[in-house]
Amino acid sequence: xxxxWDSLASSNSMKMEEKLCAVLLPIVLIVDALVHVFACxxxxxDSTGRKKPRYGxxxxxxxxxxxxxxxxELEALNVLFRKLSRSIVxxxxxxxxxxxxxxxxxxxxxxxxxxRVFDLFDQKRNGVIDxxxxxxxxxxxxxxxxxxxKLEFSFKLYDLRQTGFIEREEVKQMVVAILxxxxxxxxxxxxxxxxxxxxxxxxxxxxxxxxxxxxxxxVTLNPSLLTHMTLPYLRNVTAAFPSFVFNxxxxxxxx
Numbered sequence: 514x515x516x517x518w519d520s521l522a523s524s525n526s527m528k529m530e531e532k533l534c535a536v537l538l539p540i541v542l543i544v545d546a547l548v549h550v551f552a553c554x555x556x557x558x559d560s561t562g563r564k565k566p567r568y569g570x571x572x573x574x575x576x577x578x579x580x581x582x583x584x585x586e587l588e589a590l591n592v593l594f595r596k597l598s599r600s601i602v603x604x605x606x607x608x609x610x611x612x613x614x615x616x617x618x619x620x621x622x623x624x625x626x627x628x629r630v631f632d633l634f635d636q637k638r639n640g641v642i643d644x645x646x647x648x649x650x651x652x653x654x655x656x657x658x659x660x661x662x663k664l665e666f667s668f669k670l671y672d673l674r675q676t677g678f679i680e681r682e683e684v685k686q687m688v689v690a691i692l693x694x695x696x697x698x699x700x701x702x703x704x705x706x707x708x709x710x711x712x713x714x715x716x717x718x719x720x721x722x723x724x725x726x727x728x729x730x731x732v733t734l735n736p737s738l739l740t741h742m743t744l745p746y747l748r749n750v751t752a753a754f755p756s757f758v759f760n761x762x763x764x765x766x767x768x
Contacts (some may be wrong), residue, residue, distance in 0.1 A: 539626045540670055540689055541741045544654060546616055547630075548744070567605055568644055576648055581655040586750040587648065594644050606641040607634075625690040629670055654744045663742040668728045679723035684711050 574586040582590070597615055598607045609631050616627065634642045634650040642650075653657055653666045671679040673686060685708045692699060715723050715731045732738050746753035 524740075534717055539694060540629055541654070541744075543616065543626055543630050545744055547612070548651070548747075562602065568626060576645065579651040581657045581747075582648065582652065582750070585687050590648065591644055594647055606643055608641055608645065612642075624694075625686070626694070629673070633666065635667055651747070654742060654747055656743050656745055656748045658743075661737060664729060664732055665725075667732070667739065668725055671723075676722070679715075679728065681708050681712060681721070719739050724751070 568591055573584045576587050577584045595605055597611060598605050600611045600614055602608055612631055634646055636646045653662055671683055673683045685704055689709055715727055716726050717730055
């Protein structure tokens, strides 16, 4: 990530789609890290106790029909989810502090990219992430998920204020955040130049904000933008993390 933004900070030669893709990357890396944190917790053994889980076989079958995950993978993910969701508050719900603790070993401090991941996973807007929200959000990054779904999710990543439009200040805020994460400093003039170019290339109707049609047209012309919206190992979770197989309690059922 640092090398990408070294290039950005030292040159204006990067294509705009490469710059926008660089802004998406840290968010996807957080999702990636989240899955691996789950796997590491699983490898260390299940400490979820004997509390009855909220989800049973019928729930996993239903979710397997509505996502790209198999019943076996969903049951395994649920065990992992339960462990993380009890790290601070034992309620089978992921609070933002628990996500921070899992990823950064501290439940203090602010991180725009973690905030975006949490806000988008929290589909009910109630300040916590339940298992179904987690699965449905993770499903966006599955290799078999339609591009239209990935496109919609990527648009929401930039739409910080949830207005249905991507505004100049939102793009600038994302750029500033990733530069800060990379310990890089650029001039206000360069920041403004990046923002202006984004709108020049993406805002096709010139109304000063990027709507969903603008975004779809731009991504269609620059499909590399969605490259990082896929985590290949989600196609076969049990193969990527063999410990899942030994800890799940149900027979696998294809979705």
